[in-house]
Amino acid sequence: MGNGLDLITPPGPGGVAVLRLNDSMRKETLARLGLSEVPRGTARLVRPRSGEEVLDEGLLVGCPDGSLELHVHGSPVLVQRLLDGAAGPDPVEKGKSLEALAQERVPGAPCSSGARLLLDQGDGCLHKAFEGILAGTADGLAQELLDHWRVQRYWLQPMRIVLVGQVNAGKSTLFNLMIGEEHALTSSEAGTTRDAVLGRGHLGPWPVDWIDTAGERANAPLAVERAGQEQARQAIGGADLILRLVPEGDPDSTGSPCSAGDVPELLIPSRGDQSAAPLGHRSGDPNFFKPIDVLADPMMARETIRARVLGALELPIKWRRGSRQAALFDEAQALALRAWRAGNSQPLLDLLHI
Template structure:
């Protein structure tokens, strides 16, 4: 046994679930001895004879029949065990190290013990949950220390009594936090409108696959259907709803309409869908309801629009048959959800608070 068994920490460093490879970290005084007891390198030379940085192939556990794995020696006190990606293989490696006296840690704790700041660990946790390249880019900058550096600068300004500059820097961070707090909680865009106007077709076109059933029959969508997509680099939950009408075909459709109305209330943006085939005066069971949430008017089926027909000036004209207006719609949705990108391009390119803890720190 190692002379300091409790000092050895072990953690699963890859996400739980199936993968091609799993990586188990082993660190602490006595790590070299602990790994050496369980690992039989192929070829000559034990682990203590290998240089730091060595990648060593061998077997874990039983010298003849143990699982084939790769050990990376970072130093005598830090190793990575790369094994098969199924949960059982990494669990077996961790359990054998625990049986030898090592202490299992969740990966955020492991990273903290390895010297990362709280913000950096939060950035890694957020990166594991964030979708879309833009959120990832913002979080990578905070992982690199951008937010920590800015908070340290504000602390120095406070200490120097530079009230104006400190207040300006705090204000900048508060504005960036509006987007930062959404990096792991996508925006919700609800598609609402009368029956049969093309809501589900629009959802499918934006999602790029047949998520919702589309049919010529009014009242096709009965439930609230969510699809997580990436629009213009941002993750968005797109929500399809039952079409609104005053005379639902039965209790199921009536319940769907009820759900549609309640989901609209929690939306970041509502796409009010109106078909070009229905005169504007007759359309609008959604548009004539004055909801508090922001809405955008989308005109559908424009391929069927009679020549010279007029659209409300603010409407985005689309057709899922010809693809008309789809790129414009995606861009317009993002402009409404993340106006900072256009109005203040530098805001999201620097320090961005992304947890409630950061916002609290700003006072």
């Protein structure tokens, strides 16, 4: 089998890696990575996948000569995952043990808790647990693994929170606060943030990828700003939560131009300095609290966001995992356990290559 993707930037760590799609396998490669064509001379923000897992956010570029290029972050681990993903069958089908799968994901873990979890499974903890479950000697363990997966999966795949709201709602100011550095351009000039910007932060024990988006202005005057809004809609597709900032005193700020599907949305009143009448009273919505004021009281704003986001995702404020404890590390494992509970052991047997 040929390569679906060729790396055309030098191998090794780099800011950006460029992968060219092999023309003869273009259709299969796009399908394997969960992507679709882009017209010649255009580019689109995309999230290539390996099975259920989103590998990265990058650009799919339709080059003037008709070829397609994928521009992604230049980590060697990521590039290898993309090359593997484009090459075809997933690792389970290739016959890798659970231990090997866990070990190879350690370098890509987004936090030390995730890396430790993977190291334990690399030592065989999950394998033993699955054997016990299949043998009927591990009462309650399947439920415990599933309960923990709901929470611990964010140690392996940071939660993605997209900031949306009208222009000047304070999205970029909050984004900078949550990632702890000046990153996104903030300005009172409406329409300053034109691209979706991604930054890593933490909420309690959980790594978070924050995505700052262009504001929502109907009839945005510049094509580049409209393109930014399109990026926002795409970013929402794979998000765990939409955080909508609603500036105080904004009469029609509860409209929802972004189509969110089943992604939960959290409303946070923002720019508390502007309020004449608190929005919470006006809307009658019990979910509205005192607005945050990121400039006047950043600590309180951070604390409010942490409490409300963790609450919305039903996550605990603190979480400790016992050492050498079995844990799921892939959605396919959760699916296999659910199938087992429904009376079908085959997916679980497949994971153990029995």
